[in-house]
Each structure stands twice: as C-alpha cells, then as structure tokens.
Amino acid sequence: MWAELDAMAESAKKRRISDLFKADAFRADSFCIEADGLLFDYSKTSIDDIGRAALLALAEAADVAGKRSAMFGGQAINETEGRSVLHTALRALDGQPVLVDGQDILPDVNATRERMAAFARSVRDGSFGHITDVVNIGIGGSDLGPLMAVMALAPYHDGPKCHFISNVDGADLTDTLAGLDPASTLFIVASKTFTTQETMLNARSALKWAGGESALERFVAISSAVEKCAEFGIPAERVFGFGDWVGGRYSMWGPIGLSIMLAVGPGAFEKFLRGAQAMDNHFKTAEFSENMPVMLALVGIWNQQVCGHGTRAVLPYEQRLARLPAYLQQLEMESNGKSVALDGSALDRVAGPVVWGEPGTNGQHAFYQLIHQGQQVVPCEFMVGAEGHEPELMEHHRALVANCLAQSEALLRGRSEEEARAQLEAKGMSGRQLDQLAKHRVFSGNRPSTTLLYPRLTPYVLGQIVSLYEHRVFVEGVIYGINSFDQWGVELGKELAGGLVPAVEGKGVPDGTSGSTFRLLERILHIRD
Numbered sequence: 350m351w352a353e354l355d356a357m358a359e360s361a362k363k364r365r366i367s368d369l370f371k372a373d374a375f376r377a378d379s380f381c382i383e384a385d386g387l388l389f390d391y392s393k394t395s396i397d398d399i400g401r402a403a404l405l406a407l408a409e410a411a412d413v414a415g416k417r418s419a420m421f422g423g424q425a426i427n428e429t430e431g432r433s434v435l436h437t438a439l440r441a442l443d444g445q446p447v448l449v450d451g452q453d454i455l456p457d458v459n460a461t462r463e464r465m466a467a468f469a470r471s472v473r474d475g476s477f478g479h480i481t482d483v484v485n486i487g488i489g490g491s492d493l494g495p496l497m498a499v500m501a502l503a504p505y506h507d508g509p510k511c512h513f514i515s516n517v518d519g520a521d522l523t524d525t526l527a528g529l530d531p532a533s534t535l536f537i538v539a540s541k542t543f544t545t546q547e548t549m550l551n552a553r554s555a556l557k558w559a560g561g562e563s564a565l566e567r568f569v570a571i572s573s574a575v576e577k578c579a580e581f582g583i584p585a586e587r588v589f590g591f592g593d594w595v596g597g598r599y600s601m602w603g604p605i606g607l608s609i610m611l612a613v614g615p616g617a618f619e620k621f622l623r624g625a626q627a628m629d630n631h632f633k634t635a636e637f638s639e640n641m642p643v644m645l646a647l648v649g650i651w652n653q654q655v656c657g658h659g660t661r662a663v664l665p666y667e668q669r670l671a672r673l674p675a676y677l678q679q680l681e682m683e684s685n686g687k688s689v690a691l692d693g694s695a696l697d698r699v700a701g702p703v704v705w706g707e708p709g710t711n712g713q714h715a716f717y718q719l720i721h722q723g724q725q726v727v728p729c730e731f732m733v734g735a736e737g738h739e740p741e742l743m744e745h746h747r748a749l750v751a752n753c754l755a756q757s758e759a760l761l762r763g764r765s766e767e768e769a770r771a772q773l774e775a776k777g778m779s780g781r782q783l784d785q786l787a788k789h790r791v792f793s794g795n796r797p798s799t800t801l802l803y804p805r806l807t808p809y810v811l812g813q814i815v816s817l818y819e820h821r822v823f824v825e826g827v828i829y830g831i832n833s834f835d836q837w838g839v840e841l842g843k844e845l846a847g848g849l850v851p852a853v854e855g856k857g858v859p860d861g862t863s864g865s866t867f868r869l870l871e872r873i874l875h876i877r878d
C-alpha cells in the first residue's frame with residue numbers, strides 16, 4: 350500500500366517547492382480546495398501530481414470510503430471498546446435516522462438538545478434565578494472543546510460569563526472562583542464517566558466554596574453516568590446525558606457544549622452545529638481529490654511519511670483561536686498517538702505527529718526562529734479569516750493577514766546567501782563582517798505550509814473548522830490502520846497516581862516505585878515537615 354509513496358521519498362526531499370510553481374502556472378488553483386466558503390491551499394507543499402495520485406491511491410487502498418460509511422452508519426468501529434462512533438449524530442440536524450443496535454438515536458439526541466436549549470434559555474432570561482457566571486468543571490474533552498469554542502465565539506456572547514476549571518491544581522479553582530459570587534454562579538460538572546479524579550475533586554471543592562449541599566441547586570451535570578451524578582447530589586432533571594458512542598474529545602456538539610450554548614444562545618449554537626454538519630456532508634460526498642478532510646489528512650501523511658517531518662504546527666492568525674492548538678493536541682494526539690494497529694499488531698511506521706502551536710502573530714516572536722532556520726523542518730498549518738469582527742480596527746486585521754501571508758511566503762521562498770549579501774552590501778557592509786553575517790541571514794526556504802482561509806470566524810465557520818479536523822484525524826487513523834477512538838495510553842499514569850496519593854500523604858510508598866520517585870517523595874515530605 351505504501352510502496353509507491355516510500356519510493357518517492359528521496360526525490361520529494363530534494364524537490365524545491367518553488368520549482369513546482371515554476372513548472373505549473375496553475376499550481377495555486379489545482380493544489381487548493383474551495384468548499385462552502387472555506388479555501389484550503391496546500392500548494393506550498395512538495396506534493397506534485399504524481400505524489401497526489403499516490404496519496405489518493407493510498408486512501409482508496411485503505412478503504413477510507415468504506416470506513417467512513419461504517420462510522421456514519423453506526424457500526425462499532427471503536428473495536429477495543431465495542432462502541433459506535435457517532436459524534437456526527439449530535440449535529441445531524443436534518444439527518445436520516447441513525448441506528449445503534451437497531452434503534453434510531455436521533456429522537457433522543459434531539460430531545461436532549463431541546464432540554465439543553467430550554468435550560469439555557471431559563472438561565473439566560475433569569476427564570477432559573479439570577480446567574481451572572483457559569484463555571485464548567487471538566488478536563489480533556491470535557492473542557493478543551495467548550496473552552497476553545499467559548500473563547501472563539503466571544504463576539505457572539507450575550508449570556509452569562511463562562512469560566513473553566515480543569516486542573517487538579519487548586520490554583521485553577523482558586524483563581525477562577527476569585528471574585529465570583531456563589532449566589533449567582535452556576536456550576537456545570539462535565540464528565541462523561543463522572544469518575545475522573547481531577548473533575549470530581551474540583552466539583553467537591555467547588556460545592557464547598559458555593560456553600561455546601563444547599564448550593565446543589567446551582568449545579569448541573571453532563572455525563573453518561575446518571576446514577577453517579579445522583580450520588581454526587583445532582584438529580585436526573587439537572588443531568589444532561591449522552592451515549593457512549595460519543596468520545597470525550599468529540600463531545601462538544603452535545604451536552605458537553607452546554608457552556609457554549611449558555612454563552613452564545615441556542616440559536617448561535619445551532620449555527621455552530623450546522624457548520625459542522627455541512628462539513629460532514631462535504632466529507633461524505635466530495636471526491637477524494639476535492640475533499641478537504643481527506644486532502645488535509647493526505648498532506649499530513651505526505652509531510653510525515655514521505656518527507657519525514659515528525660511534528661506539525663497549527664498557527665491560527667486569530668487570537669480568539671488561541672486554544673485551538675491545545676484542543677487539536679488532544680484531538681489528534683489522543684486519537685492517533687498509537688503504536689499498534691486495530692488487530693494489536695505493531696505498526697511499521699510512526700503514526701500521528703506531534704501537534705503544537707500558538708496563535709499568530711505571537712508565535713512569530715517566540716518559536717518561528719526555529720521554524721525558519723532550525724534544522725528540523727516543521728510543516729505549518731496557517732489559518733486566517735478574510736475579515737475580523739472589529740471594523741473599527743481594520744488596520745489591525747490588515748496587519749494580521751499580511752503577517753500570516755508573509756510567513757508562509759518566507760517559508761517557501763527563503764533567502765539565499767547571495768541575496769543576503771546583496772542586502773548587506775546595500776547597507777554599506779563589507780569584508781569579514783559581511784561574510785559572517787550573511788551566513789546568519791540565510792533562510793533555506795522550501796519549508797511546507799498549508800493555509801486555511803475562512804471568511805470570518807462565525808459559529809458556522811468554527812463548526813466547519815472543527816469538523817474538518819475531526820475527519821482529518823479519522824482519515825489519518827484509517828490509513829494507519831489504528832483505532833482513533835480509544836485512549837488506553839492515559840490509563841497507566843492514572844493508575845499510578847491513584848497509588849501514589851497515599852505516598853504523598855506520607856503513608857508508605859507502593860511496591861515497585863523507582864528509586865528516583867522514592868527520592869523525590871522523600872524530599873517533598875522533608876520540605877513539608
């Protein structure tokens with residue numbers, strides 16, 4: 350399946366992207382996909398026509414289309430947990446029935462969304478009581494998605510102010526609650542399992558802060574474990590549930606998105622779902638060569654498998670997407686950071702790159718030095734809106750866009766030593782100083798990037814972008830032959846943390862603890878004494 354692409358590695362590594370542009374006057378048009386207002390430009394990569402054909406053949410050979418139907422059709426493709434993968438059902442607003450074990454799940458999904466909307470309206474219009482602030486307590490998928498989206502949609506906020514507590518570090522709770530009034534603060538305890546150590550500890554401490562049991566009326570729960578919510582003291586009428594066919598990191602489209610709905614209202618939340626649904630439909634129907642999630646995945650595979658780049662940077666030129674890289678880190682790395690194939694056999698290639706990033710322009714003044722001149726090539730995924738939300742600050746937006754375009758241009762073009770010398774000579778420099786400095790001012794260029802251009806960051810567009818990345822992860826996972834929907838890799842650390850809690854209290858160290866950890870514990874206890 351991979352032989353054709355593997356055989357291209359050597360020539361692809363030597364290729365100059367600028368030569369591809371010289372050879373094909375229409376490259377910018379043909380290595381680009383436009384769909385429903387989004388434009389995905391992957392022309393600034395080393396993929397050529399033959400490479401693209403091989404990538405598309407890879408997707409065919411991996412049966413991406415068949416697996417896609419299996420996912421949307423409700424088959425239990427999360428085999429290690431015996432579950433369907435149907436986060437798309439949460440946004441199937443005009444969808445056909447979706448069957449799980451022969452049962453259509455959409456009536457339940459719609460009823461829950463209606464309950465959420467009624468609840469959100471009652472909080473927003475004051476009929477629930479006087480609520481000024483909402484605190485979402487959750488972690489991982491029960492935090493990153495809503496937090497990212499609430500931040501992204503700031504111009505649409507017309508509800509209570511939303512805050513997020515995730516870290517078990519008491520500092521998170523303390524700093525978030527500082528200045529809030531317990532009487533007008535609503536808590537959402539968001540945990541699919543309702544067993545996550547951090548969330549349950551934070552929820553208990555928040556309840557104490559809010560005034561104990563009497564404050565439970567301002568607590569709602571989002572969980573698949575209704576009985577555990579009842580044990581905590583939150584009755585079923587204030588629990589919003591969802592099926593185990595929604596993975597944590599894919600869950601903000603349903604009840605886990607309650608904080609988003611509270612912030613922007615049910616109407617804007619629906620637009621967010623509609624954007625995601627539109628991307629689902631595009632993913633289901635577009636030819637692979639015109640299919641944005643498929644091509645985004647294939648570009649990632651090209652950069653990693655053919656060119657050997659083990660990381661990729663997500664660089665939104667949109668301050669309100671500041672948490673998107675963190676969100677995508679969970680989405681991509683928890684999904685595809687695996688070593689075994691679905692059948693348990695060892696993978697013969699590294700699946701899933703390290704994903705990281707920061708919004709532009711801030712990153713430019715931090716790590717872009719390495720991106721431009723470091724020895725390790727980092728494929729960059731730029732994103733930018735043609736328009737911002739601040740018409741009175743047009744000058745800012747123009748500068749933002751110019752910077753985004755300049756970065757991908759610089760990565761592509763680079764600067765030769767001759768050019769560097771000429772620039773320095775023009776400034777009057779000569780001799781040894783010129784020889785030395787010119788070398789430092791050389792940029793190899795030829796560094797791949799993609800750009801996702803959207804009209805403006807609306808709820809609809811945010812839905813499109815997130816759904817695009819979800820399906821990209823799916824396609825990459827299918828091609829690597831892994832299960833993108835489990836996360837066994839988080840278990841061992843959790844287990845050991847459970848065992849070490851008594852040790853941190855000075856109650857003995859578990860057997861098998863390494864000398865290093867033993868020594869660290871000793872030191873911690875000594876400092877505390």
Ligand SMILES: O=P(O)(O)OC[C@H]1O[C@](O)(CO)[C@@H](O)[C@@H]1O
Nearest residue numbers: 489490491540541542545597839
């Ligand atoms: O919603 P829960 O059950 O609290 O889980 C939170 C997060 O923990 C994880 O299981 C990983 O530890 C994530 O997959 C999940 O999003």
